[in-house]
Amino acid sequence: MKATTADPGTRPAISKDGDGLRRWWSSEGNEFAGRNLALIGVLVVLVVLGVLTRPDLYSDPEWVRNNIFTILQQASAIGVVTVGMTFVIIGGGIDLSVGAIMALAGVWATTVATQSFGAGGMIFTAIAVGVGTGLVNGLLISYGRLVPFIATLAMMVAARGLAASISGKQTQISGDATINGIASTEILGVPLLVIILVLVVAAGWVLLNRTTFGRRTVAVGGNPEAARLAGINVKRHTLLLYALSGLCCGIGALMLTAQANSAQAAMANLYELDAIAAAIIGGTLLSGGRGTIVGALFGVLVFSTITNLFAINNLTTESQNMIKGGIIVAAVLIQQFRFGSLTKLFSRRP
Amino acid sequence: MKATTADPGTRPAISKDGDGLRRWWSSEGNEFAGRNLALIGVLVVLVVLGVLTRPDLYSDPEWVRNNIFTILQQASAIGVVTVGMTFVIIGGGIDLSVGAIMALAGVWATTVATQSFGAGGMIFTAIAVGVGTGLVNGLLISYGRLVPFIATLAMMVAARGLAASISGKQTQISGDATINGIASTEILGVPLLVIILVLVVAAGWVLLNRTTFGRRTVAVGGNPEAARLAGINVKRHTLLLYALSGLCCGIGALMLTAQANSAQAAMANLYELDAIAAAIIGGTLLSGGRGTIVGALFGVLVFSTITNLFAINNLTTESQNMIKGGIIVAAVLIQQFRFGSLTKLFSRRP
Amino acid sequence: MDENVIQESGDGVILRLTDVVKTFPGVRALDGVQLEVRAGEVHCLLGQNGAGKSTLIKVLAGVHRPDSGRVEWRGRPVEFANPQAAMRAGIATIYQELDLVDDLSVAENAFLGHEPRRLGFVRRGETARRTRAILERLGHGEIPARRPVHRLPSAGKQIVSMARALSHDAKLIIMDEPSAVLAHDEVGNLFRIIRELTAAGIAVVYISHRMEEIREIGDRVTVLKDGRTTAAGLSARETPTRDLVTRMTGRTIEYVFPDRVTHATDAAPLLEVRGLTRHGEFADVSLTVRPGEIVGIAGLVGSGRSELLETIFGARRAEAGTVVMDGRRLRAGSVGAAVRAGLGMAPEERKSQALLLDEPIYRNVTLAGFSRFAAGGFTRTAREAASARAVAARLDLRPPDVHRPVRQLSGGNQQKVVVGRWLVGTGPRNGGPHDAGATPTRLLLLDEPTRGVDVGARAELYQVVRDLAAAGLGVLLVSSEVPEVLGLADRVLIMREGSVIHEAPGGELDEEAVLDMIMAGSLTTGALAAETDTTEGEAA
Amino acid sequence: ACTSNEQGPSTAQTKGPEGDNANAAPGKAVTIGFSAPAADHGWMAAITNNAKAQAAAYSDVTFNSVEAGADAAAQRAALDTLISQKPDAIVMLPHDGKELTASGLKAMQAGIPVINLDRAFTQALAYRVMIKGDNYGMGVSAGNFVVAQMKAKGITNPVIGEIAGIDSLELTQQRSQGFKDALATAGFTVANRRAAEFTIDTGQREATNLLQALPKIDALWNHDDDQGVGVLAAVQQANRSEFIMVGGAGSKAAIEAIQADNSVLKATVTYSPSMASSAISLARLVAQGRGLADLVELSVPKDITLASETITKENAANYLQLGF
Ligand SMILES: Nc1ncnc2c1ncn2[C@@H]1O[C@H](COP(=O)(O)OP(=O)(O)OP(=O)(O)O)[C@@H](O)[C@H]1O
Ligand SMILES: Nc1ncnc2c1ncn2[C@@H]1O[C@H](COP(=O)(O)OP(=O)(O)OP(=O)(O)O)[C@@H](O)[C@H]1O
Numbered sequence A, B: 001m002k003a004t005t006a007d008p009g010t011r012p013a014i015s016k017d018g019d020g021l022r023r024w025w026s027s028e029g030n031e032f033a034g035r036n037l038a039l040i041g042v043l044v045v046l047v048v049l050g051v052l053t054r055p056d057l058y059s060d061p062e063w064v065r066n067n068i069f070t071i072l073q074q075a076s077a078i079g080v081v082t083v084g085m086t087f088v089i090i091g092g093g094i095d096l097s098v099g100a101i102m103a104l105a106g107v108w109a110t111t112v113a114t115q116s117f118g119a120g121g122m123i124f125t126a127i128a129v130g131v132g133t134g135l136v137n138g139l140l141i142s143y144g145r146l147v148p149f150i151a152t153l154a155m156m157v158a159a160r161g162l163a164a165s166i167s168g169k170q171t172q173i174s175g176d177a178t179i180n181g182i183a184s185t186e187i188l189g190v191p192l193l194v195i196i197l198v199l200v201v202a203a204g205w206v207l208l209n210r211t212t213f214g215r216r217t218v219a220v221g222g223n224p225e226a227a228r229l230a231g232i233n234v235k236r237h238t239l240l241l242y243a244l245s246g247l248c249c250g251i252g253a254l255m256l257t258a259q260a261n262s263a264q265a266a267m268a269n270l271y272e273l274d275a276i277a278a279a280i281i282g283g284t285l286l287s288g289g290r291g292t293i294v295g296a297l298f299g300v301l302v303f304s305t306i307t308n309l310f311a312i313n314n315l316t317t318e319s320q321n322m323i324k325g326g327i328i329v330a331a332v333l334i335q336q337f338r339f340g341s342l343t344k345l346f347s348r349r350p
Numbered sequence C: 001m002d003e004n005v006i007q008e009s010g011d012g013v014i015l016r017l018t019d020v021v022k023t024f025p026g027v028r029a030l031d032g033v034q035l036e037v038r039a040g041e042v043h044c045l046l047g048q049n050g051a052g053k054s055t056l057i058k059v060l061a062g063v064h065r066p067d068s069g070r071v072e073w074r075g076r077p078v079e080f081a082n083p084q085a086a087m088r089a090g091i092a093t094i095y096q097e098l099d100l101v102d103d104l105s106v107a108e109n110a111f112l113g114h115e116p117r118r119l120g121f122v123r124r125g126e127t128a129r130r131t132r133a134i135l136e137r138l139g140h141g142e143i144p145a146r147r148p149v150h151r152l153p154s155a156g157k158q159i160v161s162m163a164r165a166l167s168h169d170a171k172l173i174i175m176d177e178p179s180a181v182l183a184h185d186e187v188g189n190l191f192r193i194i195r196e197l198t199a200a201g202i203a204v205v206y207i208s209h210r211m212e213e214i215r216e217i218g219d220r221v222t223v224l225k226d227g228r229t230t231a232a233g234l235s236a237r238e239t240p241t242r243d244l245v246t247r248m249t250g251r252t253i254e255y256v257f258p259d260r261v262t263h264a265t266d267a268a269p270l271l272e273v274r275g276l277t278r279h280g281e282f283a284d285v286s287l288t289v290r291p292g293e294i295v296g297i298a299g300l301v302g303s304g305r306s307e308l309l310e311t312i313f314g315a316r317r318a319e320a321g322t323v324v325m326d327g328r329r330l331r332a333g334s335v336g337a338a339v340r341a342g343l344g345m346a347p348e349e350r351k352s353q354a355l356l357l358d359e360p361i362y363r364n365v366t367l368a369g370f371s372r373f374a375a376g377g378f379t380r381t382a383r384e385a386a387s388a389r390a391v392a393a394r395l396d397l398r399p400p401d402v403h404r405p406v407r408q409l410s411g412g413n414q415q416k417v418v419v420g421r422w423l424v425g426t427g428p429r430n431g432g433p434h435d436a437g438a439t440p441t442r443l444l445l446l447d448e449p450t451r452g453v454d455v456g457a458r459a460e461l462y463q464v465v466r467d468l469a470a471a472g473l474g475v476l477l478v479s480s481e482v483p484e485v486l487g488l489a490d491r492v493l494i495m496r497e498g499s500v501i502h503e504a505p506g507g508e509l510d511e512e513a514v515l516d517m518i519m520a521g522s523l524t525t526g527a528l529a530a531e532t533d534t535t536e537g538e539a540a
Numbered sequence D: 001a002c003t004s005n006e007q008g009p010s011t012a013q014t015k016g017p018e019g020d021n022a023n024a025a026p027g028k029a030v031t032i033g034f035s036a037p038a039a040d041h042g043w044m045a046a047i048t049n050n051a052k053a054q055a056a057a058y059s060d061v062t063f064n065s066v067e068a069g070a071d072a073a074a075q076r077a078a079l080d081t082l083i084s085q086k087p088d089a090i091v092m093l094p095h096d097g098k099e100l101t102a103s104g105l106k107a108m109q110a111g112i113p114v115i116n117l118d119r120a121f122t123q124a125l126a127y128r129v130m131i132k133g134d135n136y137g138m139g140v141s142a143g144n145f146v147v148a149q150m151k152a153k154g155i156t157n158p159v160i161g162e163i164a165g166i167d168s169l170e171l172t173q174q175r176s177q178g179f180k181d182a183l184a185t186a187g188f189t190v191a192n193r194r195a196a197e198f199t200i201d202t203g204q205r206e207a208t209n210l211l212q213a214l215p216k217i218d219a220l221w222n223h224d225d226d227q228g229v230g231v232l233a234a235v236q237q238a239n240r241s242e243f244i245m246v247g248g249a250g251s252k253a254a255i256e257a258i259q260a261d262n263s264v265l266k267a268t269v270t271y272s273p274s275m276a277s278s279a280i281s282l283a284r285l286v287a288q289g290r291g292l293a294d295l296v297e298l299s300v301p302k303d304i305t306l307a308s309e310t311i312t313k314e315n316a317a318n319y320l321q322l323g324f
């Protein structure tokens, strides 16, 4: 949908070309740098709140280190899925089926038949299911001309149904030590899940900002007609975007399965909402044409840091929810505020 | 979001406008008439499926009459909410908080304190809570410049939290005979709930198609910049749209409370998804600027007819879901097919 | 009624701007503008693309607030807080970019924001009736008042924009390049209305890049350059063109077409179109373009030229007929196939069909070619930017910073980006191996390439097109400006109601003859709206 | 009657440390961590409230609750946080026993005894004590009651309906299986089964659908008394009364209705959230290294499964105070 109010963010300041400092980490320009800085600010505030409310815990460096990894691990599977979602949204679409695809991929990968092929078979299955369902989404949308919202909603319903039917509505145990090990392995002291997240985010960043695929994504989402008249195969590209999202779901499903040592038709419930919200909070336009991977990651981190803050403070669910609503609003308002003033700061003429 | 594929409908051939038959019930023109006809076709197919699978039930006219009212009653609360949602979407926004607002309104209206004021107090409370939260949404979006998706997501989380806290997470029984009677009263053989639905849909249709408010909604969603240049107060209008959606939630909450003789913080779960899906299936563009109330009603009816079909055939949840996904896809494909050929039919030059 | 009497200060001035300044982040769009408009005159604003004309009128219309300076309206200093305030004060505006709502009808658009209403209900009959009256006045009574505007061609939309301006009881009407999307006959119609308006004492501020229009309709001229007034109150009829152009650009420009090169007519055709048909748009069109040849298509608005180009390019699927490029038949309805075969198209509507408004200029320029710069799928933006800078320099893009989002460019400069897309890498070779983005395009389809482009840049563009042809490219050009077609094309096709009715070498036709031919069909006035809305009678 | 509109746990579900009980004597001060899924309906809310109230009843217990959001992943994260704070024992009602077995193991390996509440872990290593309800048994009790009633009425080929809870939960499957097995002993089958979502509005919706699909029924089992409020509303709106209905879990409203005997609801089979109170008591003893006073053993037993009792008009008075 369209923002109905004029967004001051759509007309960013002009900067001198060469200013590397502001550009290096977000090739999309100041605006995004500004937004990301603001999100880092929000994260810092959340951590400070944690320190203030639980000085006892935060005084133990070992606990702090563990806590950081806890937050990151919690963000890992949803973070991977959010990368795919960000591509889809930048490309002018939306994917409501990510949670359901994760469940289907997880459940399929943990059937007795699949598990008999070992870790390789499970990984292959999860990825194949993810990419396959993503392709179906893409076909329905690009060649069947279904609205993305409806096509992926249908997939969401259908994939959960299929997952329930494959699993017989039972939780399926993963007996594979390699798969389960994904959740407990550390490499040089860093949990493997965190490493996977970092790799996927890095790959997503490169893909979006440094490859022709990324450029086509922006073009297709920003003005599909212009993209088409410039010779870009809009339909095929759209198809690929949903396949990419499906791929991320497959990876995410393996990560979740490893964490739970099991999979279930109801798992990853409403991940689509979280992923979309994280992408948007990170600065991706829901109407397509622009967005950032790094921002989306920060969006995910904001959510998992909030959850962590609530947990260490022992809040009841209802107060959690009320406060969470407030924090989301505050985070976005801060972002806008910071962004506005940063822009002014950067564009001030000597 | 934007359709990522070029829509050949954006520059349709010029057709004769004069065909009154195609226009009388949808002032928005052929295209919508085509879509609505197609949705009626889908409804007919669903009913025929019912007849074929359960001839025993369908042979009893009394049962058929009851069944029609059952379907309509089930569609009533969500139908009312969908009318508000359709306005918000046409106006370029989205409202993810409708389910949560309904829960909050329902729970607030059934507190012991409110109930002590009787039916009037309960109705007033539900409406006031609905409009109030809608106004908060609207303020955040129009004056706080939050993206609608994020603002209403925050409201969704916060309103459920508040509802849980008000209700102490308990189911609250409605002891008011007048309120509960809404669900069982019939007027001239037609259930009151159905009458309310019809009235709200009619009012919505008039508001959209015959008043300045409605025409401005189309302008604000279709081209906010043009609306602003034409002197429309886009911010205030946006605010009013969310208040309208909140109003519908308040009414819907009362209807749901009457049906369940109670209210609960978890009620109306995911109604937002259903309402958005119904609006879109009915032909409303998620990007704003175009939509029909009658289409949205048909969208709701398709969903409740599907549910009814499943129930009379005793399908398991998992097959229900798989088939439902398929039906949604098929419904939209049929619509497009019908729509395309109808347009051609109507626009063929002599 | 009294307060509606125009209060003129001594010399009939109703609007006076003094030292108006408006800055956007990083740009001083208006840098001390003076303007004085008298009641009942047509006051022309002249200036290069990006000079600040649109920004100035947006200040007048209450869209932008000036940073400093004074605006006096009918003798009183004013500051319009929003468009509504300006409208209420009696200033109506036709904006450069069409500002209509696609899904509202012609009548609803005309009266958007001030609908005739009763208790909140739109008086639809009244709205339609008043709209029809205005449309009649505009000479377009055939446009159905109840048709959604997205079903009108762009010229029809322009008429609706005008109708909207006339729907207000305005004392000043501002028109920002209204003729850019109008064809010859329509411009005549527009001028008739303007004369009616000024005769009634209404002032008109008129912006156009076409000198002959300024001469015909204008009373006085104010020239803007880089956000400053460089000349005010010149006579529109008497000031020599050379003078005006010099004040606009700071240099002298020969407003002439580059020489034609003669070339072999026996070369094998590059493009061969046979019997191409799309019902309701055009029928049985056949044409050829040889390498090095510029073929122009003249015709009225709505004669099907844009659809023809789009169909050749595969953006629309042909219902019958073939497109052959280099002896190989192109797959119908596939832009990809056309691009691979060496076709390129600069479409008619820049905003909806060509630009990524929020992306930087250079990425818009290289939109059709970034993959040719890429290595192994990885983009090389530095090279893209360098190449885009070269294009920007050739077309005199202002400002020339290619990292700026296209949205911030003035209308004419946006148009340069659209055309520039197909010039990437075609510049004078600097010999190096760096011409990675050299376009493989060998046939260029140009649809109204100079829409909104200023005199200076236009001359550059003509030269560029000639150079391309000289380098062996074929060009198929559609333009509603007959002199442009005649001056640039080697061969001219004339289209009327979807058919090619005449073909002749460019040198053998004159403007008069062409106009006669294309107008012959306009008697039916079928161009803007094919049929009248029969439901309206009953509804009224 | 808006009985359940009042807040607060019913005190009957908390057992104060009474003087004559050897376990009542305060022991060493302990911290008990607690984690249960977010409560969105009465039963789950009662679980959390009961745990809190029971902990408050002990002077030697500090209660540290981390309510974990919407799904297993969120709960896992909350538990990581809890484990890192090293409480003396953890009481955990997992979203899904299998999905959270790994977290149980992790806590046990960190030296924290885990009391697994209600939804069972898959490995014995993952918990010190398990206390749970009997989902299968609940279905059996409901089935047995229906069979007995049908026999008493002399109905040989009854039409039986079932309104289940959230269908993707394993506990729902177990309940349905128990119901089916018990019915099978008399040769009965379920004619139509709809799954609701433990909420009133979905209960009303699915019951309406089911009643529409079965123009005449003899018996109906609804898995959950929370959604039962909606089910009863639907029954009343459809003007149906030709059948008997059995509820599930044992809410106060349901027990009152059974006692009043003015609706189709004739019985409910218990699945009491009081198990959360018991879990806290057990956690305290385990953390303090004590056993159950009435048992010979010196430490708390490993597995406790509550019986699912059938509440009817006859015995309703006894259960009223246990209703939640
Ligand atoms: N919103 C904006 N943000 C930043 N710069 C802007 C914005 N709008 C206009 N500009 C800049 O202001 C200058 C004046 O633009 P303007 O549109 O007024 O030119 P113009 O005279 O109307 O040109 P044209 O003949 O091409 O329409 C240009 O340099 C343009 O890039
Ligand atoms: N958006 C539209 N909706 C309906 N009909 C259209 C639309 N655009 C063009 N047409 C119709 O298609 C035919 C050809 O129009 P087209 O725009 O191709 O003509 P053109 O010669 O290119 O004129 P222009 O100079 O406006 O581009 C006309 O009958 C016109 O009315």
Ligand SMILES: O[C@@H]1[C@@H](O)[C@H](O)OC[C@H]1O
Pocket (backbone or CB within 6 Å): D041, D043, D044, D118, D165, D171, D198, D223, D224, D225, D248, D249, D271
């Ligand atoms: O809703 C309850 C469910 O959450 C619990 O696990 O079992 C009893 C049910 O009534």
Ligand SMILES: [Mg+2]
Pocket (backbone or CB within 6 Å): C053, C054, C055, C096, C176, C410, C411, C412
């Ligand atoms: Mg301009």
Ligand SMILES: [Mg+2]
Pocket (backbone or CB within 6 Å): C305, C306, C307, C348, C447
């Ligand atoms: Mg054209």
